[in-house]
Amino acid sequence: MKIQIQPIGNAYAEQAIDLILTIQQKEFNIPITIQDQPDLLQIENFYTQAGGNFWGAFVDGEMIGTIALVKFDDRAGAIRKMFVKKEFRGKEFNIAQMLLEKLISFCNDNGIDDIYLGTITVLKAAQRFYERNHFVKIEKDNLPAKFPLMSADDIFYHLNID
Template identity: 75%
Template sequence: MKVAIQQLDNTYSDQLIDLILTIQQKEFNVPITIDDQPDLKQIESFYMVPGGNFWGAFIDGELVGSIALVKFDEREGAVRKMFVKKEFRGKELNIAQELLEVLIVFCRENGIDHIYLGTVNVLKAAMRFYERNHFVQVEKENLPARFPLMNADNVFYSLNINQTL
């Protein structure tokens, strides 16, 4: 199985909504709806116009993973919408790792030095993944003032791009 990672735009909204809501609601029972995430219907204006981006991982034309970057300050961004379909997770395909690396390369090329993210403490595998990738846990009150908080998130991480790899 070959994984292809490409930039996404508004034409992928429906596929993204299907991927993400299925994982959030059905797999992890996170009480979140599409109304809580209007950004999924406005990928270009929400992510790209301010200087971030959105990527998808495809296998045989099927969207199986996603990651996004919200640029919220001159040199800072927030990782959002990092999801991989259950049956495509793990080291074998390494989709999450590839998605994260695409995002980090984008940050380096665009002068973004620090990235932050929020997650939910039930997502233990996600937390281990971030920690393996040198993300450091930060207290909510120590996040940058302009960090775009999501209501569901209760664990936060930061990564200094220049100290990795």
């Protein structure tokens, strides 16, 4: 199985929306809709033009994972839309790790030293994944003022890659 990770733009919005909403709504019963996530309809405007990026992981042309970076300050970014299709999760495939490494490499190349993210209590495996990758849990009050908050998020992490 050959996994390809590449930057994606608006042309992939439909595939990304399908993957992400299925995981959010059907798998984790998170009451979130596409209306709550307008960024997915304008990937290039929201992510790329602001200095971040959006990546997709593909197997045989099928999108099986996503990760995105919102650059919200000169040297800081927020991880968004980190999702891997259920059948492709785990150490066997290592897709989440590959996506995260692609994002960190982009940060290193683009002078971004601090990465933040928000997640949801119910996503326990995601929290373990971030902690294994040296992210440190922080209080919401300690997030940078410009951090782009998502209403559903209730747990926050920070990683310095300087």
